[in-house]
Amino acid sequence: WIAFASLFFILVSITTFCLETHEAFNPIINRTEIDPLDNSTRVYQETETVVFLTYIEGVCVLWFTFEFIMRVTFCPSKLEFFRNTLNIIDFIAIMPFYLEVGLSGLSSKAAKDVLGFLRVVRFVRILRIFKLTRHFVGLRVLGHTLRASTNEFLLLIIFLALGVLIFATMIYYAERIGAKPNDPRASEHTHFKNIPIGFWWAVVTMTTLGYGDMYPQTWSGMLVGALCALAGVLTIAMPVPVIVNNFGMYYSLAMAKQKLPKKKNKHIPRAPLLGSPNYCKSEVTSLHHSTQDDTWPLAPQEPPEEILEINRAGRKTFCRMSWIAFASLFFILVSITTFCLETHEAFNPIINRTEIDPLDNSTRVYQETETVVFLTYIEGVCVLWFTFEFIMRVTFCPSKLEFFRNTLNIIDFIAIMPFYLEVGLSGLSSKAAKDVLGFLRVVRFVRILRIFKLTRHFVGLRVLGHTLRASTNEFLLLIIFLALGVLIFATMIYYAERIGAKPNDPRASEHTHFKNIPIGFWWAVVTMTTLGYGDMYPQTWSGMLVGALCALAGVLTIAMPVPVIVNNFGMYYSLAMAKQKLPKKKNKHIPRAPLLGSPNYCKSEVTSPHHSTQDDTWPLAPQEPPEEILEINRAGRKTFCRMSV
Structure with a gap:
């Protein structure tokens, strides 16, 4: 019954909260305020919730308060109680009501400001919906x-x-x-005035x-x-x-x-009486007698000092690498943010410039945009960091050829170079330099490629890269399916919409958006991907029938190759998660090089003789294959090479 009562009050409280925002239960009333300086009267308007909803909310809060106090009183651990998220939600949802009731009778400006704030934060009452998880x-x-x-x-x-x-x-x-x-x-x-406003569209x-x-x-x-x-x-x-x-x-x-039988209450032994031999004793504090002595081979032993020193050095190196990784991640995010803000009107003002024509010495005034200076400085600092990072990685990489074959390293170089070229050409006034500068301002978008540097810091992005490479055939298949459907339905909608044309319309396209088949490609893509912007739509019965078929075909077309791509992602993701859970490899012991003049100098394990308890006739020992087998293998490799050519 208590659970049902709690559920009832939760639902009533949420319903009351929603109804309080409706115009019928939230009328506008006129209020007067006297200015203490000149005793003038000011009339202003504000909204006020109807009284019976406030009473209903008060009853609900009283029930929640009673329930909260009972649960605090009888809980075994107060600390664990207040660590529970649902209990914190209960407290946060109750308090604003009592604060609002307590401050409603005050007329000071501070009290009114607090009341206004409490009315704004009424939304915390909706958190009571999470109390339903108990039921x-x-x-x-x-x-x-x-x-x-x-x-x-x-x-x-x-x-x-x-x-x-x-x-x-x-x-x-x-x-x-x-x-x-x-x-x-x-x-x-266009609607896309800057990059940040394009985030919503994307x-x-x-x-x-x-x-x-x-x-x-x-x-x-x-x-x-x-x-x-x-x-x-x-x-x-x-x-x-x-x-x-x-x-x-x-x-x-x-x-x-839920289908398992409920556990029976186990017998809980009473606490020992004061003064008894077992008082203040536990199994942990009592002595354990063991048949094993101190030399038991499985007893934990202190590792050697050399191993501890290696571990300390490894931890220090890992900490330094972590700081470098965090710094790189910080500069990547700052650079991308700066790049997006540079396209906003507030950071990209229009300025007037004058240009003198060398032929007739006439002056021409034209307008262009210029990025604010501090964003350029921020970008310069980021580029300096990326340059330093790039030079360090080039310097200490074991193979320069493999380094420049890596896609991420190519992206680093491409994203860095335009900044230095733009800075170098900014002081020149020749027409060629201005043309190159204009081109560099257009290709600034290559800076967005720095976002792919995040793959070095996030496993999920590396998994995405592996999935895209492994699913090339499926992506190609999806594009072919989509292109086929777009072509078919763009043609169908063009002819279907011509049915309702007027007799005096020679093109039969004045009444519709579909003036030709190419413009129908965009409508077909938007319909097959279930986007539906609404900028183009059929207006005849035949066109609506084609639109319905197009939407249905789009869902099926996209649904067919996608599971294969998703399975590839699931496979790589599970492998990545399993690899993270594996224990890290230990540092193997590296023997010191033999001293000059020692018997083992210039000898290795391969050239040195191996002593074994097995004789030469041991069946698993590696043996030299017969000459006939080697000759057959050579002939086979030659034949395979000719067939390959």
């Missing part, structure tokens, strides 16, 4: 799943953030292609929401949008099965636990 097994299973899937959720957020940053940058530069010559920002014709597109408030309007932007939608489907699909498996495991355990 529903499914919610507890959800909580266990969320805790067990922390790495997977973090991986999903990292994947999504990586895609959002890349595609927001791509759409910003792609939409600038169709800019007018007299537009200094090259953004009057999130909406990658999650296949497609609100339609922002959408690309150029061919290059539509191509980026199609890639973004496709990448979003794959990005979200990869970590989700791991989370679903965790939920299935915990749910099956919870269901099995």
Whole structure:
């Protein structure tokens, strides 16, 4: 009965909280305020919740307070009680009501400010919904799943953030292609004024929401949008099965636990009386008699001093490497943030410049954007760090050829060079130098490639890279399926929408968005990926039928190759997690080199004779194969080489 009463009050409190925000239960009233300086009266308006909802909330809070006090009183450990997250939520959800009631009778300005703050933080009452986990097994299973899937959720957020940053940058530069010559920002014709505003579009597109408030309007932007939608489907699909498996495991355990018979209460022995021989004694403090002496071979022994010294040196080296890794990660994030802020209007003002024509000495005034100075300084510091890091890694790498074959090292070099070229050419005034500077400002987007340097610090990103390389055939298959569907349905929607054309329309396209087949490609991509921006849609019955078929075909087309890619990701992810749980390899003993003049100098284990208890006829000992076998092997290799050529 207590559980049912608690559940009832939780639901009533949440319902009251929601109704308090409705206009019918939150009327506007006029209030008057007297200014103490000149005794003038000021009339202002504010909202006030109807009284009966306040009374209902008060009754609910009284029940929660009674329940909280009872549970605090009878809990065995007060410290463990206040460490519990649900108990902290109970306390946080109760306190604002009592503070609001206590301050409502005061008229001072400080009390009114606190009351205004408490009305704002009323939303903490919605936290009471988590109290339902005490009454529903499914919610507890959800909580266990969320805790067990922390790495997977973090991986999903990292994947999504990586895609959002890349595609927001791509759409910003792609939409600038169709800019007018007299537009200094090259953004009057598009929604994407800067990279940060493109983050919202990238999130909406990658999650296949497609609100339609922002959408690309150029061919290059539509191509980026199609890639973004496709990448979003794959990005979200990869970590989700791991989370679903965790939920299935915990749910099956919870269901099995419910079917088991309940445990009987075990006998709890009474505490020993004061003055008895066993008082203040326990099994831990009592002496244990053992038949083993001090020389028992399995007893733990102190490792030698040499091993301890090696471990200390290893820990010191690891700490230094960790600090360098954190510094590199910090500069990567600062550089990417600076890159995005440079495209914002607040950090990229328009300035007027004058140019003298050498032919007639006439002066021409033109406008261009210039990044604020402190962002350039921040970028310069980041580039200096990346340059230092790059030089150190080139200097100490064992193979220079392998170093420059690595993709991440090539990205480092490409991302560093434009800054030095731009700084070197900024002092020149020739036309060629200005043209090169303009080109370098356009190709600034290569700086976004630094985000791939994060793969050195996150296992999940390396797993993603392995998955992409292993799933090349599946990605190609998905693109072919999508291109085939886009071509078919763009053609179908073009002819389907011509059915409702007016007789005096020679092109039969005035009433529809689909003026030609190429423009229908964008609609087909948006429909097959279930985005639905709303910038283009069918307006005839035949077109709506084609749209329904296109949406259904898109779901099936994307669903077929995706499980193979997801399985590849699951395989690499499980291998990475298993590798992390394995014990680290111990440092092997490296023998010292023999001294000059010693009998073992210039000898190795391979050249030195081996003493063995086995004779030469031992069956497992390696033997030289007969000459006939060697001749057959040589002939076979020659034949294989000819066939290969």
